Amino acid sequence: MTDTDKDFKYIFSSVAPHTTEYTKNARQTALQHLEALNLPTTKHEEWKYTNLKNLHKEEFTTSFSLEIDENTLKSMSIDGLEDAYKIVCVDGVFYAKYSNVPQNIEILSFLEAEKAGKLDNLFSSVASTENDYFNALNATYAQEGIYIRVPKNTQLDKPVVVFHLTDNQTHNKAVLVRNTIVSESGSEAKIAQIYQTKGNKTAFVSEVSEIFVAQNAFLDCYKIQNEEAQVYRVDTTQVHQSTYSRFAMTTISLKGALVRNNLNVQIDGEHCETYMNGLSYLGEKSHFDHHTLADHRKPNSYSNELYKGLFDGNSTGVFNGKIYVRQDAQKTNAYQQNRNVLLSENASIYTKPQLEIWADDVKCSHGATTGKLDETALFYMRARGISEKEAKKLLLKAFAGEILERIQIEPLKEYVETLIS
Amino acid sequence: MLSIKNLQARIEEKEILKGISLEIRPGEVHAIMGPNGSGKSTLASVLAGKDQYEITGGEVRFLDKDLLELAPEERAGEGIFLAFQHPVEIPGVTTTNFLKTAMNEIRKYRGLEPLDAVQFLKLLKEKAKILQMDESLMKRSLNEGFSGGEKKRNEIFQMAMLEPRLAVLDETDSGLDIDALRIVAEGVNKLKNSQNAFLIITHFQRILDYIQPDFVHVLFDGRIIKSGGKELALELEEKGYDWVKAEAAV
Numbered sequence: 281m282t283d284t285d286k287d288f289k290y291i292f293s294s295v296a297p298h299t300t301e302y303t304k305n306a307r308q309t310a311l312q313h314l315e316a317l318n319l320p321t322t323k324h325e326e327w328k329y330t331n332l333k334n335l336h337k338e339e340f341t342t343s344f345s346l347e348i349d350e351n352t353l354k355s356m357s358i359d360g361l362e363d364a365y366k367i368v369c370v371d372g373v374f375y376a377k378y379s380n381v382p383q384n385i386e387i388l389s390f391l392e393a394e395k396a397g398k399l400d401n402l403f404s405s406v407a408s409t410e411n412d413y414f415n416a417l418n419a420t421y422a423q424e425g426i427y428i429r430v431p432k433n434t435q436l437d438k439p440v441v442v443f444h445l446t447d448n449q450t451h452n453k454a455v456l457v458r459n460t461i462v463s464e465s466g467s468e469a470k471i472a473q474i475y476q477t478k479g480n481k482t483a484f485v486s487e488v489s490e491i492f493v494a495q496n497a498f499l500d501c502y503k504i505q506n507e508e509a510q511v512y513r514v515d516t517t518q519v520h521q522s523t524y525s526r527f528a529m530t531t532i533s534l535k536g537a538l539v540r541n542n543l544n545v546q547i548d549g550e551h552c553e554t555y556m557n558g559l560s561y562l563g564e565k566s567h568f569d570h571h572t573l574a575d576h577r578k579p580n581s582y583s584n585e586l587y588k589g590l591f592d593g594n595s596t597g598v599f600n601g602k603i604y605v606r607q608d609a610q611k612t613n614a615y616q617q618n619r620n621v622l623l624s625e626n627a628s629i630y631t632k633p634q635l636e637i638w639a640d641d642v643k644c645s646h647g648a649t650t651g652k653l654d655e656t657a658l659f660y661m662r663a664r665g666i667s668e669k670e671a672k673k674l675l676l677k678a679f680a681g682e683i684l685e686r687i688q689i690e691p692l693k694e695y696v697e698t699l700i701s
Numbered sequence: 702m703l704s705i706k707n708l709q710a711r712i713e714e715k716e717i718l719k720g721i722s723l724e725i726r727p728g729e730v731h732a733i734m735g736p737n738g739s740g741k742s743t744l745a746s747v748l749a750g751k752d753q754y755e756i757t758g759g760e761v762r763f764l765d766k767d768l769l770e771l772a773p774e775e776r777a778g779e780g781i782f783l784a785f786q787h788p789v790e791i792p793g794v795t796t797t798n799f800l801k802t803a804m805n806e807i808r809k810y811r812g813l814e815p816l817d818a819v820q821f822l823k824l825l826k827e828k829a830k831i832l833q834m835d836e837s838l839m840k841r842s843l844n845e846g847f848s849g850g851e852k853k854r855n856e857i858f859q860m861a862m863l864e865p866r867l868a869v870l871d872e873t874d875s876g877l878d879i880d881a882l883r884i885v886a887e888g889v890n891k892l893k894n895s896q897n898a899f900l901i902i903t904h905f906q907r908i909l910d911y912i913q914p915d916f917v918h919v920l921f922d923g924r925i926i927k928s929g930g931k932e933l934a935l936e937l938e939e940k941g942y943d944w945v946k947a948e949a950a951v
């Protein structure tokens with residue numbers, strides 16, 4: 281078999297059965313784009329440091345799990361969040377029977393939503409398929425995932441916790457997941473997505489989320505990426521923000537073979553606030569690539585991005601963050617920081633902060649630092665009797681703390697603290 | 702208690718300590734004086750176990766142990782404390798959390814049960830009072846944004862908490878105004894007893910008005926070139942170091 285034969289576009293073939301005229305057209309456009317594209321290689325500027333060649337070595341099938349066992353279900357729980365709204369997805373399949381869906385918001389499986397016309401005018405409207413292989417693949421073939429709509433002026437009393445399980449117990453599989461989140465005007469919600477795996481076969485997941493934050497809406501999102509070392513994931517989160525909206529995404533990256541995160545925010549209204557926080561704490565051979573974009577399209581908005589990384593073992597981090605200020609976006613305030621610590625000789629980080637500014641009256645800053653754990657601080661602590669191991673732990677915790685403090689759901693913050701300690 | 706014999710150390714091929722010998726017994730206060738760059742901080746760092754320095758000769762025994770064999774945290778466990786000339790800022794770690802960890806790690810080393818939160822806080826308040834430490838400082842990141850004086854006072858406060866057997870104070874007096882100096886000296890005097898000892902590194906005789914030394918040593922170019930009683934400090938204050946250097950050259 282040649283590499284081309286193994287391209288994912290030939291693995292997926294069944295086209296979604298329940299389409300509306302709108303989604304049918306959108307999927308056809310995506311297919312046309314897909315046909316012109318190939319799996320990106322490191323020659324592609326946006327994939328320079330992230331090599332997908334290992335994907336070619338594996339055989340994947342597209343069949344997914346139909347049942348979850350009791351123990352697995354039990355593991356999908358966070359202390360202190362037992363009574364939060366809970367959504368369970370296995371290989372992208374939404375299990376309503378295991379979920380605890382709030383009355384005042386709408387949660388459907390992706391296919392149900394598509395069939396009911398809920399995705400008309402939304403599907404593939406912000407996650408462009410034109411030059412993006414994975415977006416095109418996903419928009420053409422994805423049939424699983426969830427749809428969440430927070431209705432106008434609804435303030436959710438408790439967070440929504442979505443547990444995404446990749447079940448790779450029996451065979452290698454390729455999974456496409458498609459999510460749509462609609463925060464209607466004046467609504468407020470917190471949504472945390474927890475990514476876990478079961479099994480040790482190889483999995484490839486392409487997940488695309490399109491998020492729409494309407495006027496005056498507040499949406500606070502979290503992703504905890506904690507999948508085992510056999511998972512390859514390409515995750516695109518494409519956000520559209522309207523006037524006076526507030527959107528925050530905090531991404532905690534802990535485990536996975538190779539994960540590419542694209543987080544793109546179209547700040548398409550005035551007086552918006554946008555926060556992008558990231559913490560990577562990687563070991564072994566994990567490779568995480570964060571591409572982010574704060575796309576300021578209108579005047580008077582504010583964006584703030586802080587990504588921090590701790591890299592141990594043979595892990596690799598890539599940070600490519602861009603602030604893009606269009607000509608109309610006067611009085612933009614945009615800040616971006618990337619700070620990294622290499623904990624081992626064999627770990628590496630490639631960081632590229634970018635500013636592209638076409639408006640003249642803006643306040644923007646960006647910066648990146650990479651270093652080792654502060655030796656002077658380590659010696660100081662050891663001279664006070666603290667063992668080297670404990671001293672390192674304290675310093676790591678302090679470094680991570682700046683991101684953890686930004687987690688607005690206390691039990692989730694504690695959950696992450698235990699995961700990293 | 703501490704016995705240094707012909708200690709030699711270098712960093713990056715540069716010889717800094719060129720054969721230092723010093724005996725310190727329980728209950729004694731020793732002062733080391735000497736011009737900048739003579740190796741005072743190097744001596745302090747070598748005693749605390751900083752591994753950037755290569756020990757090229759000599760030996761150091763502390764109580765009945767070969768000190769140079771021990772890791773820095775083990776030395777602290779044995780009862781050595783260094784008040785740093787330049788205390789380190791550690792963002793994200795509060796003074797309280799830092800001290801509690803240090804205290805309990807040392808207790809663990811000595812085979813003692815950890816202090817619980819109540820016992821620890823009681824001790825913290827007691828020692829903070831002696832050093833007139835503002836308790837709000839302790840909830841802040843260790844030394845971050847502290848003034849020079851606050852940092853130095855924080856070192857002595859940590860010393861008071863950890864109750865070492867041998868405390869090495871590296872220019873703790875520099876950067877302290879007279880009131881702060883008095884408070885710090887009082888902290889030292891409160892801790893002083895017949896079982897512990899102090900090694901005070903200083904440029905100025907001023908601190909020695911408050912903490913009476915039993916011995917004064919002059920360190921120059923990696924060697925102790927003169928030792929004497931506390932009157933030597935006064936003489937150095939008056940006449941500078943040149944006469945000692947001249948005398949030593951003979």
Ligand SMILES: Nc1ncnc2c1ncn2[C@@H]1O[C@H](COP(=O)(O)OP(=O)(O)O)[C@@H](O)[C@H]1O
Pocket residue numbers: 712713715717735736737738739740741742743744753
């Ligand atoms: N990390 C280092 N690298 C190179 N030289 C050093 C280092 N630390 C100290 N030295 C040198 O060692 C000598 C003694 O320094 P130090 O012990 O700090 O003296 P003091 O405390 O008496 O002022 C100086 O000449 C200084 O430049």
Ligand SMILES: [Mg+2]
Pocket residue numbers: 741742743786872
């Ligand atoms: Mg010095």
